[in-house]
Amino acid sequence: MSDETGELEAKLRMLMDIAAGEPRRRVNVDAVRRGVVRRRRAASAALAAAVVLAAGAGVAVAAQRAELGHRPSGPPSGSHSPSVTLPGRSGVPRYYVVRTVIPNGGKTANREVTNVRATATGAVLARLRCPMSAPYVITWPVAAADNQNFFLVCQKATGPQSYARVLESRIFQFHVTRSGRVTGDLPVRGGVLGGLLVQSIAATRDGSEIAVIVYPGNHPPDLHRTPPDVIVIDTRTGARTIWHGAQPVSGKTVYWPRDISLTADGQKLVFLTEPQCFQPGCTVHGGQQMRVVINPDSGGGQLNSARVLVRLNSVPSAGVMDAVISPDGSTLTLAVMGALSGKPSPDSVSVVQIPVSGQQRLRFVYRLSQGDSFSFFSADPPGSHFLLGTGTPNGPLDGRIDNRRLIPLRPNPVSVQVMVW
Amino acid sequence: MSEEPEGFAQFVEARERALQRTAWLLTGDWGLAEDLVQTALVRTWPRWERIRRRDDPEVYVRRVLVNTWATWARRRSRGERATQSMPDGPAPGDMAAEVVVRMAIRSALASLTARQRAVLVLRVFDDLSEAQVAAVLGCAVGTVKSTTSQALAKLRSDARLTELMEAETR
Numbered sequence A: 001m002s003d004e005t006g007e008l009e010a011k012l013r014m015l016m017d018i019a020a021g022e023p024r025r026r027v028n029v030d031a032v033r034r035g036v037v038r039r040r041r042a043a044s045a046a047l048a049a050a051v052v053l054a055a056g057a058g059v060a061v062a063a064q065r066a067e068l069g070h071r072p073s074g075p076p077s078g079s080h081s082p083s084v085t086l087p088g089r090s091g092v093p094r095y096y097v098v099r100t101v102i103p104n105g106g107k108t109a110n111r112e113v114t115n116v117r118a119t120a121t122g123a124v125l126a127r128l129r130c131p132m133s134a135p136y137v138i139t140w141p142v143a144a145a146d147n148q149n150f151f152l153v154c155q156k157a158t159g160p161q162s163y164a165r166v167l168e169s170r171i172f173q174f175h176v177t178r179s180g181r182v183t184g185d186l187p188v189r190g191g192v193l194g195g196l197l198v199q200s201i202a203a204t205r206d207g208s209e210i211a212v213i214v215y216p217g218n219h220p221p222d223l224h225r226t227p228p229d230v231i232v233i234d235t236r237t238g239a240r241t242i243w244h245g246a247q248p249v250s251g252k253t254v255y256w257p258r259d260i261s262l263t264a265d266g267q268k269l270v271f272l273t274e275p276q277c278f279q280p281g282c283t284v285h286g287g288q289q290m291r292v293v294i295n296p297d298s299g300g301g302q303l304n305s306a307r308v309l310v311r312l313n314s315v316p317s318a319g320v321m322d323a324v325i326s327p328d329g330s331t332l333t334l335a336v337m338g339a340l341s342g343k344p345s346p347d348s349v350s351v352v353q354i355p356v357s358g359q360q361r362l363r364f365v366y367r368l369s370q371g372d373s374f375s376f377f378s379a380d381p382p383g384s385h386f387l388l389g390t391g392t393p394n395g396p397l398d399g400r401i402d403n404r405r406l407i408p409l410r411p412n413p414v415s416v417q418v419m420v421w
Numbered sequence B: 001m002s003e004e005p006e007g008f009a010q011f012v013e014a015r016e017r018a019l020q021r022t023a024w025l026l027t028g029d030w031g032l033a034e035d036l037v038q039t040a041l042v043r044t045w046p047r048w049e050r051i052r053r054r055d056d057p058e059v060y061v062r063r064v065l066v067n068t069w070a071t072w073a074r075r076r077s078r079g080e081r082a083t084q085s086m087p088d089g090p091a092p093g094d095m096a097a098e099v100v101v102r103m104a105i106r107s108a109l110a111s112l113t114a115r116q117r118a119v120l121v122l123r124v125f126d127d128l129s130e131a132q133v134a135a136v137l138g139c140a141v142g143t144v145k146s147t148t149s150q151a152l153a154k155l156r157s158d159a160r161l162t163e164l165m166e167a168e169t170r
Helices: A003-020 A029-054 A220-225 B008-027 B030-052 B057-077 B096-110 B114-125 B130-137 B141-156 B159-169
Strands: A095-102 A111-118 A124-127 A136-145 A149-157 A166-176 A182-194 A196-203 A209-216 A229-234 A240-244 A259-262 A268-273 A288-294 A307-312 A319-325 A331-337 A349-355 A363-368 A373-379 A386-392 A395-402 A405-408 A415-420
Touching: A003 B008, A003 B096, A003 B114, A003 B141, A003 B159, A029 B008, A029 B030, A095 A136, A111 A136, A136 A196, A136 A415, A149 A196, A166 A196, A166 A209, A182 A196, A182 A209, A182 A229, A196 A259, A209 A259, A229 A268, A259 A319, A268 A319, A288 A319, A307 A331, A319 A373, A331 A373, A349 A373, A349 A386, A363 A386, A363 A395, A363 A405, A373 A395, A386 A415, A395 A415, B008 B030, B008 B057, B008 B114, B030 B057, B057 B114, B057 B130, B096 B114, B096 B159, B114 B130, B114 B141, B130 B141
Parallel strands: A373 A415
Antiparallel strands: A095 A111, A095 A415, A111 A124, A136 A149, A149 A166, A166 A182, A196 A209, A209 A229, A229 A240, A259 A268, A268 A288, A288 A307, A319 A331, A331 A349, A349 A363, A373 A386, A386 A395, A395 A405
């Protein structure tokens, strides 16, 4: 070692010594012991849960492998590891978009605001305003793509309610910078939807494709008798593909979409549905299903002919409220309300994951045994972080799922309508 | 409750401050440093009986510490990381000069690759021999030498740090 290097190291050591200073708190052996106990408990609990679930004590999910005819171009399904990250360790999206209602005490209409908030602090960084002039513009729904790009639907309506008559809908894209600024709104090519009510939106990770569930906007109170369509939009060209919901014809079972999601490559559009019929004498067989449309951007067609991805034969007291497909198409994450054990028990809200591969393993991501309501569920674009809005006997509990806990996110106590990464 | 292995408490008592200081230089954050040391010790606990029979159990603990940090760093690099609180600010009693040094060191170390940073902290700050650093990182002694040299060369080009080092000389 040369003298010069030795001198440099000595100076550096001195500066490091000053910089490191003195630790602010002690790490004592009791804290380490608690960590060891937690680690052992977690290992044994994971093993016990796997055994119980493999024995079929949870939801009896009869997974049926769809004959898909092609493989998604994402990572192989075996490599997918649906993860719940360690708290604060990595990848938690910096921002989320939240739509809240600020009650006005019945004097005037409630005020709704849609904001971008910092995950860490809850601070409002930007307020989203639709560039449309009308007495009421509904800023909802919203979907997230990678790199903090969001797609927001602006719906010009006759009133402040979500199901008011919609006069015009447009989709805008906006970007939240690393410092939390919104760089303006960009009309999405093919995103002018006329007088359609948009009920749900999904985007591919790169934002090149979006899908929306739409209803005719001119007779809003009758959503349950009006078939929805799914419109798939190529945001690069503005090209649209339409998938029609079946008309409610007597004796015919229809499968209307409730929630949609897209795989990363846009090759699969997955929707949650349950068989319905509307006329007397129509018998519905089977419970909820996840169905898949392959290559949704080519051709269009009827949603009723979409293939069954997974049958969700849950116990009668449980129902799937929302569902998303993982970006690689290997796993479904479901928000379930009701008792999963099949025993008479208090209400619960759970988030579970099931593989699409036909195995019956069920993985709990989060469980609230006293959950008595459900308001929203959302995954981030990589499909590893989740937001959940639920209710407890003590009031609403909205937050992000982290290591099987629900970390409350602000705002509080205003009413959160929807929250997405 | 887990039974504590013999000699573990004494080791923690004696070395946790030094380990935390090393961890701070690696992470640049006291909260993470504390977490890192605790995680390393939790992982060490089950193997302590075997480790303490070695000549220098601290080398093993530092190896776990550095490997754990490297794993965290890799995870963080895949996405943005939200923080629960503001980055470390001046602590009560911090002198202005110390804060300047702290900021400069943190910034300089952050400019290095994970391996360069680990080598430099272990070699220069912890004063481990090249062979010990190689044992901790699981690499060849030659790799330690070349990495140290690269890291020092990079830090020489850091104007703020150079200024501070010159001030120390004066």
